[in-house]
Amino acid sequence: MKVLITGGAGNIGSRLAASLIRRGDKVVVLDVNSEPLYPTPEFSKADVCAGGVDDRDLVMATVAETRPDSIFHLAAILSGGAEQDPERTWRVNLEGTRNVLEAAVAAGVNRVVFTSTIATYGAGVPEPVNEHTPQWPSGLYGATKVAGERLGVYYHLRHGLDFRGVRLGAMVAPDAPVGGAASAFVCELYARAVQCGAYRLDVYPTTQLPVVWVDDVVHALVGLHDADGSMLRHRVYNIAAGTPSVQAMADAVVRRIPDVKIEFVPDPVRAPIVDSWPSAMDVSASHDDWGWHPAFDLEQMTDQVLREVRERDAETGR
Ligand SMILES: NC(=O)c1ccc[n+]([C@@H]2O[C@H](COP(=O)([O-])OP(=O)(O)OC[C@H]3O[C@@H](n4cnc5c(N)ncnc54)[C@H](O)[C@@H]3O)[C@@H](O)[C@H]2O)c1
Structure with missing residues (x-):
């Protein structure tokens, strides 16, 4: 094809x-x-x-x-x-x-x-x-x-x-999208936690988001x-594959990198954008009609994204 x-x-x-x-x-x-x-x-x-x-x-x-x-x-x-x-x-x-x-x-x-x-x-x-x-x-x-x-x-x-x-x-990946997503934090969180040992989240900790x-x-x-x-x-x-709060996403990182410093400083533009999106998605139609279901839950994607960031940093000598 x-x-x-x-x-x-x-x-x-x-x-x-x-x-x-x-x-x-x-x-x-x-x-x-x-x-x-x-x-x-x-x-x-x-x-x-x-x-x-x-x-x-x-x-x-x-x-x-x-x-x-x-x-x-x-x-x-x-x-x-x-x-x-x-x-x-x-x-x-x-x-x-x-x-x-x-x-x-x-x-x-x-x-x-x-x-x-x-x-x-x-x-x-x-x-x-x-x-x-x-x-x-x-x-x-x-x-x-x-x-x-x-x-x-x-x-x-x-x-x-x-x-x-x-x-x-919102998609979790080792890199943030090129196109400037308000939800870029769901990618940047992991890379910065590994590379800098710190990350400032620009959204509310209580915001719940399908990832x-x-x-x-x-x-x-x-x-x-x-x-x-x-x-x-x-x-x-x-x-989508689950709907954690941003605090739960941060906690999943802290459990794996205990000395990481994560703080919340909500941005007046980005935080309300992300907060205006629904906090839960029903994906049963994708499953029922054409058999899709996610292979990665929050814990698995946290392990995978941290692994990929570390592997890539090792390859590029970062
Ligand atoms: N990343 C997410 O969380 C997310 C969530 C929902 C939907 N989406 C959608 O998925 C698609 C891919 O997202 P992504 O995360 O890979 O984002 P991305 O920004 O990494 O990729 C978008 C690509 O489009 C290219 N592009 C921009 N303007 C262009 C133009 N005029 N002509 C041709 N190419 C152009 C960019 O160079 C980039 O490579 C987008 O349509 C996005 O809206 C992404």
Whole structure:
């Protein structure tokens, strides 16, 4: 299978590219960064096209020339970056998504898989949120991602495009996303604890947040892509693996690195953004319809992320 990954050099994309190449797929990456955040020997086999999804001509030409069977559309500006640069977020998240969908239809691409977010749900909804919960986000990032979901469904209804998506909780990984997530602390916490022995969390200790380990996200993307379409009751599915408080995440680190110094200094912009997201996600539909369930709970992902940070620091001599 030939696959195009937009945003394929980012946190999720670089691991997704490696995973697809490992199983024998041919991968083309379209990203404004050509260096992967998570470099692997597999990623070096990907064709990397440096450019933006907001460049309509480039997207149309890349998809027409590449003629992929499927597109994973991951390129985006994330929650923190969106509030800092609304103009760019509009171009990348809204126009970029429309460009990708247009190009997919024009080139006869079978399937587009989209990455949406828990930030599409606003505050005050019944929890845990499920695939029927109303989506009225308070931030620009969430608003652009709801629009992306709806646009994908429109292209499905209007053009028969097989559009599918995952709505992710905050992702735990050794690196913070390139795109400036307000939830970047769920990655930075671990790297800073190992490297500096200290970290200042810019959110409230009481904030509760659905989290998920990065490789479980990759499995979800591949699993939903490969799923039998007749089993899918929804176009977009919730993905998370537990819902710890930020204090519980910090405590899990302290249990493993007892002398680490973690303090809470909530940021007046970022803390309310993260606090406005739902604290619990119902992921039973992903399990029931296409068999996804996370391999990592909070304890396992804490062990894994600390291990990966240490291994990478040893390799790079940090
Ligand atoms: N990380 C999370 O916690 C999380 C949670 C929910 C949803 N998501 C979604 O998953 C996707 C991937 O997130 P990630 O964590 O890998 O973030 P990331 O910021 O690491 O990756 C995004 C990639 O998109 C690229 N990009 C930015 N603008 C672009 C443009 N105009 N054209 C092409 N590429 C561009 C960036 O260079 C980066 O490599 C995003 O759509 C994000 O909204 C992430």
